[in-house]
Amino acid sequence: MNGRKLAIMRLMDSRKKFTARELAERFGVSVRTIQRDLDALQEMGFPLYTEVGVNGGYRVLPNRILPPLQLTQNEALGLFLMIEYLQQVPDFPYGSMREHLAEQYFSTLPQDVQDLIVRMREHVTFVQHPGEHAEMLTTEILHAAVDKREIEFTYHSRKGRKEIQAYPIGIYYENGFWYMPARHKEHVLLYRVDRMQQLRVLDSIDESIPSLQSWFKSEDDREGVEVVLQFTEFGTRLAHSDVLFQSIQGHEWRGLVPLEEFPFTARKLLAYGPEVKVVSPEPLQQAVREMLEKSWSQYS
Missing domain, CATH: 1.20.5 (Single alpha-helices involved in coiled-coils or other helix-helix interfaces)
Structure with missing residues (x-):
């Protein structure tokens, strides 16, 4: 492909419509030469179509093929x-x-x-441990988040199946799963996308829904309880790569955790086994003990 055709592709992407005469004047060639270039681009798959009439011209389809990259x-x-x-x-x-x-x-x-x-x-290889997702929903969720539209879906939680309507803030990928923070009524809740089914995008729009990036940067307005954790040397190395505990100083982690997040935090801590100890508070210690007892009871 010559340089002029590449330049035409980039130019067509930057504006909705051009006439062949406008392109000919811009590149200093004849209208016939431009028409041959445009015919060649169409044969290559570049999605041009022609509008006839006084105000006609060449236009690029929305789902267009972008120009190739020039890479080393x-x-x-x-x-x-x-x-x-x-x-x-x-x-x-x-x-x-x-x-x-x-x-x-x-x-x-x-x-x-x-x-x-x-x-x-x-x-080289990339080791992932994907779950069996019933439906592929991330594309629909992402579009709904960008448009600030409400969605309706069936959610399979530990307490059973629920029908939910919420405004998605966005999606993020962590530890093999996609997560969707979404505003449900007055609260922002976190949903695992692989537990969602039968998603439908609704007509309702709420312009106050934040972007995912601004939501990440916002402070949690829930009242938190100070948690103190003591990690071993090996546990400290693990914590540095954990989003929740990566702010660890020395072998100690301190932070405010809302009471309703204690079950989630306890489950995370169980994955560390003997490499971490809950110094305080007592309710989190108790949550970890209860989960350990449930695990142990399966083998007693």
Whole structure:
């Protein structure tokens, strides 16, 4: 593809509509030359269509094919590895295109780079532990969050199945699962996306719904209880990679935790086994003991 065709693709992406004469004047060529360029782009798959009439011109379809990237070899290898990684993430937004993208991208690379990728794949892998998601919902949730629209869905919690209406704030991926914070009535609650089914986007819009990034930065207005944890040397190393406890200082973690989050916090602490001890408060100690007793009772 020559430089003029690439420039036409970028220019068409930057504006809704152009006439062939406008493009010819911009590039200093004849109208006929521009029309040949546009015909060639359409044959390559660039989604142009023509509007006839006085106010007509060439327009790009909304779901257009974007111009190719100009990458160095190392950048091309890095991009391919990123695509490989994303293929392991369950229910990734727009995930249906991942395999197609990997195949299409791979086929456009020079043969020597393809050969290098084939050899490289024997020496790298990405280990994920995806659950069995009943439905692929992240794309719909993401669109609803951007549009600030209410959604309705069936949720399978530990207490049974519920029908819920809420405004999604966004989605984030952590430890093999997608999570959706959403405003339900007057509170923001956290839902696991793989436990959601039969999602429907409603017409209601609430412009006051924050973005996910602003929600992450906002302070929790719930009253918290000070929690003090003592980690071992190994537990400290684990805590540094844990979003909840990564603010650990030395071998001690201190923070305010709302009472309603104690069951969740206790379950997280159980994963550390003997590498952590709850110094205070007593209700969290009790929550950990009760979970340990339930686990032990299965073997007694």
